[in-house]
Amino acid sequence: MLTLQLLINGILLGGLYGIMALGMSLIWGVMNIVNIAHGALIMLGAYLTFWTFTLWGWDPFAALPLTILILFVYGYLLQRLVLNLVVRAQLFLTLLITFGVEVVMVNLARMFWSADLRQVTPAYAGANFSVGGLTIPYVRLWVFVTTVILSVSFLLLLERTRLGRAIRATSEELRAARLTGIPVTHIYAVTFGLGAALAGAAGGLWGMLFPITPIMGGALTLKSFVVAVLGGLGTMMGAIVGGLVLGLAESFSATYLGPTYPNAISFGLVVLILILRPAGILGRRS
């Protein structure tokens, strides 16, 4: 019974981890940019949900489309105006610049919104239902369902639409894509915007479960790395699978080894995977 509860807990949270990492995987896979500001984007999404909830009483789920839109525009502009300038530079320079962006975003958030802990507590926050000895909180379940919807929509967009095809073409072979008339700069910006939008959605969902602070992003960026590496860097399905795996690993290791171990294990796993099977669970061997 305990095992089943742990399994459910792991899956529910794992779905959220997956959507969190999806944005990072997209940007990494298509543009070869490791976005250290990823956590800051998640944070921004969380705050948007908080402010719409606090100032206008919007239900946090209802706020998601707005969050997605705003983060998309923000990501598009960030890429087009700033990051684009170093997109072909040495890899670690792009790492550095996204780190700089993260520092700026976090400190601006701190200045404008203060370091106080914020919470989004709609009326149904603590509600749960029991089925056969298992307790399932409603919010977690709906968050999970939302992540499934978002993931499926996103994968469909990537596979079935013209935009998706353009994105995939650009990621495969930049020069060829350009030659076929794909507006590469624009596509790059759209991709980053999509990645940011996914991060923002993840933030909105995260904010329904956990407290929101300006510095919440750092740990989440690291977690997204772990998920992306686990599942396979740069693959979309990999992010989702990696998220579920991490969710389950955390749930079980916290219980059977002790709550102080999950982090040590997840980072150790990252190193091991990169050494032994860099492609991760689902990645292609390149």
Place this chain on the structure above:
Amino acid sequence: MRRIAPALVGLAVVVLVGAAPAVLSPFLVQFLINLFMLAVLAESWNIIGGFTGYASFGNVAFFGVGAYTTGVLLTRTALPFGLALTAGGALAMLFAAVIGMPILRLKGHYFAIATLGVAETMREVVYNLEVTGAGTGLVMPISRSPLPFFYVMLGLLVAATLVNWWLSASRFGYGLVAIREDEDAAAAMGIDTARYKTVAFALSGAFAGLTGGVFAYWITFIDPDAVFRVITTIQMIIMAVFGGMGTVLGPLLGAVVLASVSELLSTQLVALAELFNGFIIILVVLFMPRGLVDVLATRPFSLRRFADNVRAYRI
């Protein structure tokens, strides 16, 4: 004559700085100790990141290993500081060599993430062990005077700079640069790339570890969050890049300028200091990725250089 002049100037600077504690306020002595530490770290990162081209994002792992080794020995045994410090540096070097063997086979982003993973794993490991004090940390015996720390750090800085200088003029160093420029060609030329990379990584780790050991005793207290911070590695990198990675004095220069500005800001405008740091990072990457040394060495000095840098990398 041309070889002696720079050496004499360098010696003069060291002597001057060495005499500084006699005239400086205790607070500035502390500031300089911190500055030397950052400079050593930047120079040490330069060995693997600048010369060899393997941008490690986890060098703080070695700093932390050195700090904790020294710390554990100082708090749990009767070893004197000198021995504890040596052990810290040695263990960090060994750790770098051992972990380097599998990790240096990775390239680019994979290498960066793997090194980051190593640093985070070490932090979590230390967080969990009782011998390292777990979440409580370790408190060192009290040391009364800052002078020994000043001279040890200065000594480490001189040593690290000399190592970088040696790299810039030796076969081994040329080998590293060859690896950076084109690793396959370097291997084809007969360079044992695996061995070269591992040695560079171990050297880098050794200096970081020694610095960590001194830091532990100087600051009197360490906990996992203090000595395994991602921001420490980023500081090393940004100072090396700002000054000029792959050069001998670039990292040192970068450390001097950035640490001074940061210190100035943090007293006057605490809230803005970090924000400022963030902007600096962005501007440096955009406008002067080859560093201050490059900017200073280019004549005629013109703004076009900055614009060219920007245009070079975009889509």
Place this chain on the structure above:
Amino acid sequence: MRRRAFVTGSLAGLAVGSLPVGRAAQAADQIVLGSAISQTGKYAREGKFYVDAYALTVEAINKAGGVKVGGRPYQLALKLYDDQSDPNLSVRLFTRLVTSDRVNFLLGPYSSGITIPASAVSEKYEIPMIQGGGASGKIFDRGYKYIFGTLPKAEFYFQSAIEAAVKLTPPVRTAALLYSNEAFDRSVADGARQWLKEWKVDKVYDEEYQPATQDFTSILAVIKSKGPDLVLVAGHVENALNFIRQSQAADVNPKMVVFTVGPPTADFRKTLGKAAELAYGITPWLPDMEVGGEVFASASQFAKQFQERFGYEADYHVAAGAACVLALKVAVEHASSLEPKKVRDALAALDVETLYGRVKFEPTGQIAMGQVLIQIQDGKVVPVYVSGKMLRKPVYPTPKWAERK
């Protein structure tokens, strides 16, 4: 060559620009109290309590005529830095306060984790530091002479809770202990294990969690499966917030849940709203206690002044911080001198009644004071048990989440 010139030039410039200009110019007849306090970072919330407490107390003392040293009145002044909740930065800032700003005395930071290294600085430079933010015995068991603290020993935090628990009907028989991997909470846990053994309560769960933990669902799942009567949670405010919210969502219903931090603080109760009902907490001070003396005639008068000045309710952090400043004032007056060593001796011998209670330090430097077990009832803090006396029957056992309205 140009590069070298640059380097030499900047170092020389530094040297010249830093020639000592002597002791920082201080206004005549002023006593400067220095501190590095968490104004940003994970302890920002609690840090603010101390910043405000120090400010109010200094103002009040100055208004009441200041500090009398050898017949002359001195005004108190504060010099505060932000340690960003970082023990490293704290050490550097305290070193700066002592060596560069040359303050007279030091007020402590928040959290045992930061106080442990910060007190090494005060010990090194032999300047008295008095703090109200660190309770771990580890701060005081190193034989240091210059550190004093107004928070009672962490190891005793859960004592009254456990004592009370076994005296209730039906008495508590099993307990779960959950604590954060940090100096203070580990000390609390060490003590708790002792009390549980002493009162013959069966410990069915004993686990440590990382301070940054936000998701307690697996922990809660295990606790639920073991079904203890009493759950003891040691951690900081954010941990307590998450624990309560998630225990509601996971439908975990122990008969009694006690937190080291959170319930006595108004902000905590406001954030959680109804979910905080019936949670237990610990505090060495309540605003309606019958204590008072130095500068503030009573605890309630202090609480009222504080509320008016800062717009929020004072809790024990605030009172403990105020007590630090008051203790220093009295010690300086007793020593009739500003010499660090003399003031240090006066602090060690201190015995004075204040708004916080009786301030008297043990030889280790830590105050000896009992803790009150409180319960949140109707959003208010209700004292339940202290030093062997059940003050008021708590609402016990806590009804299940589903049955609460």
